[in-house]
Amino acid sequence: MTTVITHTGEMNQVHQEMAAEKTAAPKETCGLPFVTAPRMTARDVSVSYEGGAKSAIRNINLDIGEKQVLAMIGPSGCGKSTFLRCLNRMNDTVPGCEVKGEILLDGHNIYAKEQEIVELRSQVGMVFQRPNPFPKSIYDNVAYGPRIHGLVDGKDELDGVIEESLRRAGLWAEVADRLDQPATGLSGGQQQRLCIARTIAIAPEVILMDEPCSALDPIATGIIEELISELKENFSIVMVTHSMSQAKRVSDRTAYFHLGDLVEVNETARVFEDPEHKLTRDYIGGRFG
Numbered sequence: 378m379t380t381v382i383t384h385t386g387e388m389n390q391v392h393q394e395m396a397a398e399k400t401a402a403p404k405e406t407c408g409l410p411f412v413t414a415p416r417m418t419a420r421d422v423s424v425s426y427e428g429g430a431k432s433a434i435r436n437i438n439l440d441i442g443e444k445q446v447l448a449m450i451g452p453s454g455c456g457k458s459t460f461l462r463c464l465n466r467m468n469d470t471v472p473g474c475e476v477k478g479e480i481l482l483d484g485h486n487i488y489a490k491e492q493e494i495v496e497l498r499s500q501v502g503m504v505f506q507r508p509n510p511f512p513k514s515i516y517d518n519v520a521y522g523p524r525i526h527g528l529v530d531g532k533d534e535l536d537g538v539i540e541e542s543l544r545r546a547g548l549w550a551e552v553a554d555r556l557d558q559p560a561t562g563l564s565g566g567q568q569q570r571l572c573i574a575r576t577i578a579i580a581p582e583v584i585l586m587d588e589p590c591s592a593l594d595p596i597a598t599g600i601i602e603e604l605i606s607e608l609k610e611n612f613s614i615v616m617v618t619h620s621m622s623q624a625k626r627v628s629d630r631t632a633y634f635h636l637g638d639l640v641e642v643n644e645t646a647r648v649f650e651d652p653e654h655k656l657t658r659d660y661i662g663g664r665f666g
C-alpha cells in the first residue's frame with residue numbers, strides 16, 4: 378500500500394516536473410533580444426520591491442533599437458511597467474525598490490553616480506497611461522520642458538518649438554487659435570497628444586509609453602497609433618500595451634514578458650505568426666492573460 382502511494386507520488390512529481398519544464402520561462406530569452414547599433418541596452422536587469430522581498434523582473438537582457446517601436450506585452454503583473462520605468466529611473470522614487478544590472482543609453486550607464494536625473498529624463502521622455510497635462514495653458518504645458526532645460530533662447534524660438542511640437546503631435550490645427558486656454562479643457566485624446574507634444578518639445582532620444590491609449594476611445598486611439606508610427610522616424614519608442622492588435626499594428630519588435638521573465642522577443646510579425654516559446658504561443662493564442 379505504502380509502496381503504491383509512494384510510486385503514485387513519484388509519478389505525480391515526474392509529471393509535474395515535465396509540465397513545469399514545458400511551460401517554464403527559458404534560461405535565455407528566445408528570439409532576437411539584441412540589435413545592431415542599439416540606442417539603449419539592458420543587461421541582467423533585475424528589480425525587486427519591498428527591500429528585496431518581492432522580485433518583479435529577473436535578468437532581463439534586451440536592446441532598444443534606434444528609430445524603432447518596441448512593444449512590451451504580457452499578462453498583468455509580469456513586470457512590463459517595472460522594466461519600462463527602469464529605462465528613465467522612475468523606479469528611483471519608489472521606496473524599497475532595488476534595480477540591479479546595467480542599462481546604457483548611447484553607451485553611457487544611466488545608473489552611474491554622475492548621471493543627472495533631470496538630464497536623463499530629457500533624453501528619455503515618458504508618456505503615461507492617463508493624460509496628465511499640468512493645470513496650465515496649452516502653450517505653457519509644451520513650453521515647460523524647453524524652459525526648465527534651458528533649450529531655447531527667447532520667445533520667438535520658444536514659439537517655434539511649441540508650434541513644431543504641436544504639429545508633430547498632430548494637434549496644431551486643433552489648438553493654434555487657443556494656445557492660452559487651459560489644457561484641461563481639451564478632450565482625453567487631445568490631452569494625450571498634448572502630453573506627447575510636451576515630451577517631444579525637449580527632443581528626447583527615447584520615448585517611453587505606458588499603455589498610452591488605454592484611457593482613450595477607438596478614434597483617439599487610432600490617431601495616437603498613427604502618430605506613434607510617424608514619431609519613430611525621429612525617436613526610439615518603447616511601449617507597454619495590453620492590446621495585441623495594437624502591438625501588431627504599430628511595433629517593429631515585440632517583447633513577451635511572463636512572471637518577471639522576458640520569455641521571447643523578436644520582430645513583431647515573427648512573434649505573432651511563429652513564436653518560439655510555448656508561453657508566448659499560449660498568450661497570443663488567448664489561452665491565458
Ligand SMILES: Nc1ncnc2c1ncn2[C@@H]1O[C@H](COP(=O)(O)OP(=O)(O)OP(=O)(O)O)[C@@H](O)[C@H]1O
Nearest residue numbers: 426427431433452453454455456457458459460471
Ligand atoms: N510599488 C510597488 N511595490 C510593490 N510591488 C510592486 C510595486 N509596483 C509593482 N509591483 C509588483 O511588481 C510586479 C510587476 O508589476 P508591474 O506593474 O511591473 O507589472 P505589469 O506587467 O506592468 O502589470 P500591468 O499589466 O497590470 O500594468 C507585480 O507583482 C506588482 O504587484
